[in-house]
Amino acid sequence: PRKIFSGIQPTGQLHLGNYLGAVQKWTQLQNSGDDVTYCIVDMHSITIPQNPAVLRENIFEMAATMLACGLDPQKSTIFVQSSVQEHTELGWILSCLCTMPRLGHLPQYKEKSRTVKDVPLGLYVYPVLQAADIMLYKATHVPVGEDQLQHIQLTQHLSRIFNTKFGQTFPICHAMIDNHDAARIRSLRNPAKKMSKSDLDTKATINIRDAPEVIVEKIKKAVTDFTSDVTYEPEARPGVSNLVVIHSMVSGTPIEKVVEEARAIDTGRYKLRVAEAVVEHLKPIRLAIDEHLAQKNDLIHLLESGAERARQVAQQNIVEVKEKMGLGIYR
């Protein structure tokens, strides 16, 4: 069976890009009969400054959101990264196998380092910790959005280096990225960019807990183009096509059918239809998030038992790594 692993940062709410590009797929993979593990990567989120009280809340909010989206702790291992210390241990080990030039050109670093004045070292080595997350569980498949591709490639690279130097240990993992545009949901304000939680234009991003009227407002203001037909042409018409993809994903309707059904209306009216579908789809999720957040003890219990399960695999694999490298004391 495949060993599936993925992670998400607990910085703020899930947005529609995270949801459609990753979490929705994660819930589907739970029923594939594979071994699935999903991690709230709090150690990654501190690569940019976090307020401790807010970070703690965000971790719980992310856990509640993952459950509300349909992740089931009976089927998936769900845990918080910092509860399993082997992540940082393997992260250090891998950082000793990784050259500096290999990291400097990676997109997430280039993007984020522009927004902070003094760039923390952690932001630079961030992708190495991500590789450690994946390798620690010897994951074979990593479901992510398109923006993570280069981080997965780094993971493959570090796995090969380790295997070559110290003997076959890690599988070469495979990035599971949707081939149509759900892997890259675009900003509503600038379809050349991906939807992102750090976007300064608040109308660019739909958050999963946005109120219905806020969602309607944001989609009404979505940037399209001067053609009023509704078509799916991601290259020529990225704005409208993005709405078509969102519409298709939230309504579970194939893209061709969505376009066919919108033949008689213009983009202005179509936006209202998309907004309605998004509101409809997110409503039960929004309510479920509130319910899960109200049961904090249940969340804590679930994350603790998830960490316990993850730790067993992590400990076994880190021992193997250290032994192969000559670290520590072994008989």
Ligand code: TYM
């Ligand atoms: P993060 O927290 O930024 O995003 C979580 C997931 O959402 C996807 N995503 C998108 N998909 C489609 N369209 C978008 N506009 C969009 N924006 C975000 C991301 O691709 C991701 O799959 N470095 C990772 C977290 C991480 C990780 C890992 C992932 C840490 N360790 C190990 C996989 C395996 C990140 O920052 O994701």
